[in-house]
Amino acid sequence: MRVSLEELAYVAKLAHLALPEDAAAQNKLLDEMESIINLANQLALANTENVAPTAHVLPLENVWRKDEVKNSLTTEQLLQNAPAQVANCFKVPAAITNANEEEKF
Amino acid sequence: MQLYEMTALALQKVIKEKQASIPEVVQSQLKRIESTDPKIGAYISTFPEEAMAEAQKQQKILEAGGTLPLLGGLPIAIKDNICTKDMLTTCASKMLYNFCPPYDATVISKLKEAGAIIVGKTNMDEFAMGSSTEHSAFHLTKNPWDTSRVPGGSSGGSAAAVAASLAPLALGSDTGGSIRQPAAFCGVVGLKPTYGTVSRYGLIAYASSLDQIGPFAKDVTDCALLYSVISGPDPKDSTSVMPKPFNQKANLEGNVKGLKIGLAKEYLANGLSFANRQALAKAQAILTEAGAEFVEVSLPLTQYNVPVYYIISCAEASSNLGRYDGIKYGFRAENAESLKDLYEKTRSQGFGAEVQRRILLGTYVLSSGYYDAYYKKALQVRTLVCQDFAAAFTKCNMLLAPTTPNSPWQFGEKSANPVDMYLEDIFTVSTNIAGLPGISVPVAQDETGLPVGLQLIGPAFGEENLFKAAYVLEQKGDRLGLLPRL
Numbered sequence: 001m002r003v004s005l006e007e008l009a010y011v012a013k014l015a016h017l018a019l020p021e022d023a024a025a026q027n028k029l030l031d032e033m034e035s036i037i038n039l040a041n042q043l044a045l046a047n048t049e050n051v052a053p054t055a056h057v058l059p060l061e062n063v064w065r066k067d068e069v070k071n072s073l074t075t076e077q078l079l080q081n082a083p084a085q086v087a088n089c090f091k092v093p094a095a096i097t098n099a100n101e102e103e104k105f
Numbered sequence: 106m107q108l109y110e111m112t113a114l115a116l117q118k119v120i121k122e123k124q125a126s127i128p129e130v131v132q133s134q135l136k137r138i139e140s141t142d143p144k145i146g147a148y149i150s151t152f153p154e155e156a157m158a159e160a161q162k163q164q165k166i167l168e169a170g171g172t173l174p175l176l177g178g179l180p181i182a183i184k185d186n187i188c189t190k191d192m193l194t195t196c197a198s199k200m201l202y203n204f205c206p207p208y209d210a211t212v213i214s215k216l217k218e219a220g221a222i223i224v225g226k227t228n229m230d231e232f233a234m235g236s237s238t239e240h241s242a243f244h245l246t247k248n249p250w251d252t253s254r255v256p257g258g259s260s261g262g263s264a265a266a267v268a269a270s271l272a273p274l275a276l277g278s279d280t281g282g283s284i285r286q287p288a289a290f291c292g293v294v295g296l297k298p299t300y301g302t303v304s305r306y307g308l309i310a311y312a313s314s315l316d317q318i319g320p321f322a323k324d325v326t327d328c329a330l331l332y333s334v335i336s337g338p339d340p341k342d343s344t345s346v347m348p349k350p351f352n353q354k355a356n357l358e359g360n361v362k363g364l365k366i367g368l369a370k371e372y373l374a375n376g377l378s379f380a381n382r383q384a385l386a387k388a389q390a391i392l393t394e395a396g397a398e399f400v401e402v403s404l405p406l407t408q409y410n411v412p413v414y415y416i417i418s419c420a421e422a423s424s425n426l427g428r429y430d431g432i433k434y435g436f437r438a439e440n441a442e443s444l445k446d447l448y449e450k451t452r453s454q455g456f457g458a459e460v461q462r463r464i465l466l467g468t469y470v471l472s473s474g475y476y477d478a479y480y481k482k483a484l485q486v487r488t489l490v491c492q493d494f495a496a497a498f499t500k501c502n503m504l505l506a507p508t509t510p511n512s513p514w515q516f517g518e519k520s521a522n523p524v525d526m527y528l529e530d531i532f533t534v535s536t537n538i539a540g541l542p543g544i545s546v547p548v549a550q551d552e553t554g555l556p557v558g559l560q561l562i563g564p565a566f567g568e569e570n571l572f573k574a575a576y577v578l579e580q581k582g583d584r585l586g587l588l589p590r591l
Contacts, residue, residue: 017461054488
């Protein structure tokens with residue numbers, strides 16, 4: 001099954017990824033997606049009527065620990081990998097600009 | 106024999122009997138890395154000064170009459186997706202090219218407590234996505250047995266490091282075979298433990314319901330030793346479970362009397378190489394001779410293993426990798442015009458092609474209109490795969506299986522179409538889907554002398570039996586003590 005370029009563009013937008021700009025690279029990506037989705041389509045043959053999905057293999061219970069005060073990471077440690085920082089905060093481009101310019105999802 | 110060629114157990118003896126000091130052991134290892142790693146490319150980064158300082162510190166304790174902990178003085182290599190405090194942890198990605206974690210993964214804390222000395226961080230497929238280590242953003246890692254071939258992946262650097270005597274021990278991670286497949290390709294022992302028995306705290310997530318950290322070693326005894334150190338419950342990992350501590354010593358006696366071992370007929374179907382068939386027959390003869398009984402079992406859903414794995418792992422990856430946005434750590438793209446533009450530019454420039462493909466596929470199978478047909482369907486087949494294994498384990502204690510269908514391939518041979526490489530994972534992914542333990546142990550070689558590893562798969566928490574049978578295979582197989590010429 002071939003994913004359309006429009007569908008791929010929509011998925012890329014959801015994933016915050018940019019599609020390649022030239023048509024040849026886009027086609028290559030569409031070809032690759034097609035072969036992977038063809039592989040995934042094999043599952044349609046499996047009979048899963050009345051089968052519950054398994055998201056996790058172990059019967060998990062809450063893990064409890066004692067409510068003790070422990071050292072946590074310092075502000076300096078938390079910021080040590082930040083690409084940009086200002087006044088002990090992560091520095092980012094403006095998140096809210098002119099409302100008209102904001103894309104809507 | 107050189108110090109760097111020895112197993113962990115042999116090094117412990119050498120240190121204990123004062124035939125060599127800990128700094129001599131570590132120095133020997135570092136010199137070997139300096140002379141030989143340029144031919145292999147197992148490491149992304151090495152820490153010679155820190156390793157020597159730790160060696161000297163431990164030697165002083167020893168000379169003052171102190172005793173060494175379980176892994177005291179032993180060099181170890183760590184896959185570069187496991188967080189090491191203030192040591193570069195890149196995931197072999199441009200996205201984390203400069204990332205120095207401010208904390209240690211739980212397995213690293215345990216290793217440090219046990220006295221292991223970290224000599225370096227190893228190469229891998231970017232974010233552990235791949236089966237050949239060709240997807241590293243930095244460099245290729247070569248198979249020490251034939252440097253024109255891949256070492257397997259994604260933990261190719263760790264497997265190659267142990268095989269090429271660049272470390273006696275290493276840690277890797279296994280999401281769909283990423284420990285067992287490179288172990289088989291490089292002729293070393295690798296264990297993917299039962300899901301939950303090794304803490305994932307500090308393991309950079311690929312697919313959280315499948316990921317598991319595990320040991321690489323030159324032999325089964327060393328592998329059991331390392332597993333005994335890294336396993337156990339961890340309050341920092343909510344999926345951590347371990348009903349009883351792993352008993353490392355009771356099981357390596359060469360006795361498999363009374364064990365029932367299953368052979369799945371679907372695993373012997375077309376597509377399995379001649380060398381793998383021969384190795385399976387040899388292993389069956391060895392284990393039968395040692396007292397095990399073989400039974401035929403059926404895993405009828407084998408054909409669905411690969412699609413189930415890729416749907417679930419990509420779906421989880423698309424969510425896990427959402428955190429890489431260029432804000433708090435790692436790579437940040439320049440010239441972004443807005444926050445959204447920053448996310449998009451950072452992610453498109455920071456992730457490699459395979460990672461982007463898997464994020465796109467994962468986003469697709471989770472998106473409205475496709476969720477039921479792909480993601481939910483895969484989770485339902487996952488239930489059936491778990492039931493298949495459960496039915497098989499009513500008839501036997503473990504399964505004997507190929508680790509890989511074929512021998513290691515040449516660089517680039519399976520790069521034209523991503524699916525060609527995905528299909529090589531058919532025998533490893535199912536244990537991750539079902540959360541089971543699997544160990545790959547070198548047994549034989551193919552026509553050209555490349556190592557062939559086989560896999561033993563057990564029920565959850567069945568590691569002790571796996572080590573028992575793996576030890577027999579190793580002792581009676583063709584590969585014990587072999588080292589590549591480099």
